[in-house]
Amino acid sequence: MPSNNLLLEEPIRMASILEPSKPTFFPAMTKIVGTLGPRSRSVEIISGCLNAGMSVARFDFSWGDTAYHQETLENLKIAIKSTKKLCAVMLDTIGPELLVVTKTEHPISLLADESVVLTPDQDKEATSNLLPINFSGLSKAVKKGDTIFIGQYLFTGNETTSVMLEVTDVDGEDVVCQIKNSAILARQLYTLHVSQIRIDLPTLTDKDKEVISTWGARNNIDFLSLSHTRGAEDVRHARDFLSQLGDLGQTQIFAKIENTEGLTHFDEILHEADGIILARGNLGVDLPPEKVFLFQKAALYKCNMAGKPAVVTRVVDSMTDNLRPTRAEATDVANAVLDGSDAILLGAETLRGLYPVETISIVGKICAEAEKVFNHNLFFKKVINYVGEPMSHLESITSSAVRSAIKVKASAIICFTSSGRAARLIAKYRPTMPVLSVVIPQLKTNQLRWTFTGAFEAKTTNATSESALKVALDYGKAHGVIKSHDRVVICQKVGDSAVVKIMELED
Ligand SMILES: Nc1ncnc2c1ncn2[C@@H]1O[C@H](COP(=O)(O)OP(=O)(O)O)[C@@H](O)[C@H]1O
Ligand SMILES: C=C(OP(=O)(O)O)C(=O)O
Ligand SMILES: [K+]
Ligand SMILES: [Mg+2]
Structure with missing residues (x-):
């Protein structure tokens, strides 16, 4: 098959398309961000969303006050406990709306x-x-x-x-x-x-600052979704602001590209941001329809090469009121994954739609099918070529971990990380198997004060370091990712050197 991103070497046997897919622990490796709101704020519905594969919950402050969103978040916490699914919290700003x-x-x-x-x-x-x-x-x-x-x-x-x-x-x-x-x-x-007009209002408004410093700080938000990012300065300004709020210095900033000004400054924004949200809802209004696909493909390529996560929005609008997506939407989700998207963000579909759980489930299934035919090998080579030589030690080790894991058909990669840097570098090379990250909090000082990096991300356990590997293996086994006699690849720092280990499990 000539298509570059697709791994279909043989002419595909049409009947194989009808074979049911095997159920897996991870609905998909592509992450699903769900916007929580009126139709998705009870413990019951949120639990359904988590079980269906939502792994990031977005709280959009264009709407609702801090008390309202806190109530939803408390329900999310209960749902996380009862379903035992991890879910990150994303605060979405109002900005110049x-x-x-x-x-x-x-x-x-x-x-x-x-x-x-x-x-x-x-x-x-x-x-x-x-x-x-x-x-x-x-x-x-x-x-x-x-x-x-x-x-x-x-x-x-x-x-x-x-x-x-x-x-x-x-x-x-x-x-x-x-x-x-x-x-x-x-x-x-x-x-x-x-359309195509600059609105002279700050990207981070006073209201946004108030919400971040109260609700955001209280809840140690994992991600800030920076609405209407128009230049790199917007990201730097948001980062300065977060760094004054204690633990929020570790919050990742995802810049939302939703107007032509953000599109023009894409490269410099990508350089400053931790990730990019391709806000196709708003940008799709600013761009002529025939140009939207080009933006998507170009932006995803740039994010992939930089190793920064890219999130695509507005994929199944029609599911806001319907139980099934249109054919065009279903195909669009798969194409987003094949284009290199790391995550799909659902907006109206989960917030005010009639079928939040079903939407997440269907989108997850489409992503999983697309992942199966994603050409990892070609992707890996493209990134290696792009990064060039000499590579940083850590990147060389993490890319080797992915290579080894694929070569030995490992069922998982276990990664020890403190800042999340190693885990993100592994993800950059798109392993075909799940990555289990063990976050080891580290006490650090910048002369002024001591801080724990990783304390924030370390959510599952506070095991001692000797047992950390066992914790990861047990977790993998309990969730059906790792079985006896499987191989796993371990990526860790021992003293000052980074190492990759291949381990064959006994039972
Ligand atoms: N097998 C292991 N058990 C427990 N801790 C480990 C193991 N391997 C590595 N670590 C610790 O995990 C931490 C990983 O942090 P680091 O290498 O700084 O990650 P990053 O660069 O991604 O922040 C280090 O403190 C390392 O000593
Ligand atoms: C996600 C989008 O916007 P909002 O944050 O307003 O939902 C979008 O425009 O695609
Ligand atoms: K918003
Ligand atoms: Mg908005």
């Missing part, structure tokens, strides 16, 4: 070809011809002919509640628009996206 401010409960109907005024005067009532918004600088930012898109919070692009507007006039602080399609704004929260 524009909102339609409605006080009325009545649906507002917008008619094609009519005109509507966007005003910063929030005391006005929203009507079919007047929509108050939370930003007074819009009239200065836009010009005649610009496109404005209004969608229900977490718009899916699949709804009759989104509307496209064209700017026809600017009148003081008001923006006059022509309505391009009829729509009914029927719920509370609507976001407004101005």
Whole structure:
């Protein structure tokens, strides 16, 4: 088969497609991020999500207050305990997001070809011809002919509640628009996206800072999803802010690329960030539809070569209201994995959708099938070539660990790590088997104070170091990843040198 990313050397036997897949412990190696909200905040549903394969929970502060999200998080903690599944916590910022401010409960109907005024005067009532918004600088930012898109919070692009507007006039602080399609704004929260226009608001707003320093610090968030990242400076600024908040210095920053400005500065953002979220919801509005695939492929390639995780969003919009994805969506999920995506982020589907658990389960199954035909060998070679020589000691060891594990058909790689660096480098080389990371907390000092690195990630156990390997083996066995007589590859530091060991288990 000529396709580069696919591992289908022989012409595939069509009947083999119908054979049921073997059940596995990991629904997929591709991680699934679920946004938690009204439809996914009970212990029962969250447990279902964890069992179905959600491994990161996203809390979107564009919506809800800290008390609301805390309640959801407490339920998540209970669900983690009872299901024994690990799940990371991601805080998603508001950033320079524009909102339609409605006080009325009545649906507002917008008619094609009519005109509507966007005003910063929030005391006005929203009507079919007047929509108050939370930003007074819009009239200065836009010009005649610009496109404005209004969608229900977490718009899916699949709804009759989104509307496209064209700017026809600017009148003081008001923006006059022509309505391009009829729509009914029927719920509370609507976001407004101005295509290809810079909104002069900070990427990390005061509200975001307040939420991070209270809710974020209290809950030791694993990831910050930095909405509307537009340049490397945004990431540096967020990192400075986190570093002043004790343990949050270890929080990973995932920059969300959701507008053309972020796209233009992609390389420098990737350099500063720990990971990238390809926010196709918003970016998909900013880009001409025929260019979206190109962004996805280019961005995933760059992330893969840099060894930084990439997250693709908005994959199964139609599952917000339906039990099955469309054929196009199902194919899109698999293609995202084949393009090199590390994770899939579900938004409206889990937050307000009717089938959060089923959505996670189906997406996980599609990812797992795609992973089976992912050409790891070719990927490995591409990364090795890209990194070149000389390689850092640690990278040379971690890439060798992956190579050895594949060569000896190991069932798992066990990695000892303190900062997570070694584990991430292993993941960079895309092993075909699960990686069990044993986080060994380390006491470090920077002259000013002592800190524990890893204390934060070490969630499962506080075993002493001699038994750490046993803990990992027992965990692997208990979860069906490792069986007697299997081979495992171990990657660890002994003294100052990093080593790879191949171990054949007895029983
Ligand atoms: N078999 C083992 N049992 C317990 N601890 C181990 C074992 N092998 C390595 N370690 C410890 O695990 C830690 C890994 O940390 P480090 O190598 O600094 O990881 P990273 O660079 O990924 O942060 C080191 O402190 C190392 O001594
Ligand atoms: C994930 C996205 O945005 P939000 O954080 O607003 O859900 C997106 O635009 O794809
Ligand atoms: K957000
Ligand atoms: Mg958003």
